Amino acid sequence: MLRPNDTKGKLIVVEGIDGSGKSTQIDLLYKWLLSKGYSVYFSEWNSSALVKSTTKAAKKMQTFTPATFSILHCTDFADRWENSIYPLLKAGVIVLADRYAFTAFARDIARGNDPEWVRDMYSFAIMPDAALYFKVPLEVAVERITGSRAKLKYYEAGMDLGLSENYEESFALFQGKILNEYDKMIDEFSLTMIDGTLPVKEQQRRVRSLIKRILVGFEGLPNPEKRGIAVDNPQARIKAKKGGK
Amino acid sequence: MAQIGFYGAGFPYRDFGKLSGKLIVLEGTDGVGRTSQINMLRHWLEEEGYAVADTGLTRSELTGPGLDVAKSGHMLGPTTMSLFYAADFADRLENKIIPALQAGFIVLSDRYFYSMLARDSIRGIEKSWSRALYGIALRPHLILYMQASLPSLVQRLIHGRGLNYWESGMDLHLADNFYDSFMIYQTAIIKELEELAKEYNFVTVDADRTPLEIFEDLQRPIRLLLQNRLTKSERPF
Numbered sequence: 001m002l003r004p005n006d007t008k009g010k011l012i013v014v015e016g017i018d019g020s021g022k023s024t025q026i027d028l029l030y031k032w033l034l035s036k037g038y039s040v041y042f043s044e045w046n047s048s049a050l051v052k053s054t055t056k057a058a059k060k061m062q063t064f065t066p067a068t069f070s071i072l073h074c075t076d077f078a079d080r081w082e083n084s085i086y087p088l089l090k091a092g093v094i095v096l097a098d099r100y101a102f103t104a105f106a107r108d109i110a111r112g113n114d115p116e117w118v119r120d121m122y123s124f125a126i127m128p129d130a131a132l133y134f135k136v137p138l139e140v141a142v143e144r145i146t147g148s149r150a151k152l153k154y155y156e157a158g159m160d161l162g163l164s165e166n167y168e169e170s171f172a173l174f175q176g177k178i179l180n181e182y183d184k185m186i187d188e189f190s191l192t193m194i195d196g197t198l199p200v201k202e203q204q205r206r207v208r209s210l211i212k213r214i215l216v217g218f219e220g221l222p223n224p225e226k227r228g229i230a231v232d233n234p235q236a237r238i239k240a241k242k243g244g245k
Numbered sequence: 246m247a248q249i250g251f252y253g254a255g256f257p258y259r260d261f262g263k264l265s266g267k268l269i270v271l272e273g274t275d276g277v278g279r280t281s282q283i284n285m286l287r288h289w290l291e292e293e294g295y296a297v298a299d300t301g302l303t304r305s306e307l308t309g310p311g312l313d314v315a316k317s318g319h320m321l322g323p324t325t326m327s328l329f330y331a332a333d334f335a336d337r338l339e340n341k342i343i344p345a346l347q348a349g350f351i352v353l354s355d356r357y358f359y360s361m362l363a364r365d366s367i368r369g370i371e372k373s374w375s376r377a378l379y380g381i382a383l384r385p386h387l388i389l390y391m392q393a394s395l396p397s398l399v400q401r402l403i404h405g406r407g408l409n410y411w412e413s414g415m416d417l418h419l420a421d422n423f424y425d426s427f428m429i430y431q432t433a434i435i436k437e438l439e440e441l442a443k444e445y446n447f448v449t450v451d452a453d454r455t456p457l458e459i460f461e462d463l464q465r466p467i468r469l470l471l472q473n474r475l476t477k478s479e480r481p482f
Binding site for chain 1: 253254256257258320321322323324325328329331332335336339340371374377378380381
């Protein structure tokens, strides 16, 4: 299971199915916290430069199996965890994560992996101080995604599960499975539910009031100039470019 | 929930049916001469009329290039590196080893996840975490362990391909030169492998002998396996 937070920092994560509006909310939260003078770092799911070259190639070739898909996403997470998230938390930074281990627990298990195996894999990570779950009805999320984007990608649509030949139909079925997994986690991990159908501004008001409470008495790493944090491993970026073609 | 024949849950989303082949693992530290033994064993078994497939660690199409990139930059943390290897292992197991076993092949695996457990443990990774991760692993029919002493390893490597960065564990900053680092690192690796040998029922072969003698020692348990005559202590399960 996830360890308790043993750092001086605060970890805030947003979760929800595609099209739930969580990225909009975390972006607004980031800007707000920065303006308040906190040291804030933002980390996005599946964004480690090094692992990207591998996942990109595999996605193109469609060679993922549920197990390799799961392990590689955890590799990506571990890379961000070891190189930026954990050291920054230790330094007293507020880390905002757009998707966290719960995404893996939902998606990987919807793909048929063993729930305990997936949970054990992420047991080096900590329990967030706040885990916000943006819940929207399946139809709303599907409409938001299929209405706004040109074409769904193979894995995004869950085509590897063989649920349907049709991308949009497969996407809806896959998201439905993920939604089920999220719902099961609300109690297990005390996720805070936010109604993703409310106006953006109202959602943000709720998010801020919740985070305010979490930050009572929190000092953290001072940031008088209100600057963002760019933790990047330039070497990793160069190597990934070279290796990733 | 364990899948039949696996250490843990295996791949619960797939039913592999009957695996009629045999999985034989050759374990042993760097420079112990595994590759040449695998080649000899392969020739021998093919002459005997068996279909043989061999496979090595970290050579899958999926993560091979990424791992090479990672290794050349030295900036991956221990957990990340461990997971990268595990992804590669899963890919090889699911897409190469198991299909070959389904087709009735004898699969000779140049190392298996036991080596990963050893290197992870030395890098401070929790043992229970690594073991849970490799719950996807299929139990082999036979695990052969080539046990070598440190002096014979050094001799072989220095007169062969030389000491390299990773085999010397230079990433751990144990010493300021390859030789001292190699001695400390390989001592620790061998110690880990010895413990794993007990835990997983390795069949140990003395690798300080000549290649031909080692080969004959390796043939013996394989013959027994193929005649279904391995004793309980020689079987991984």
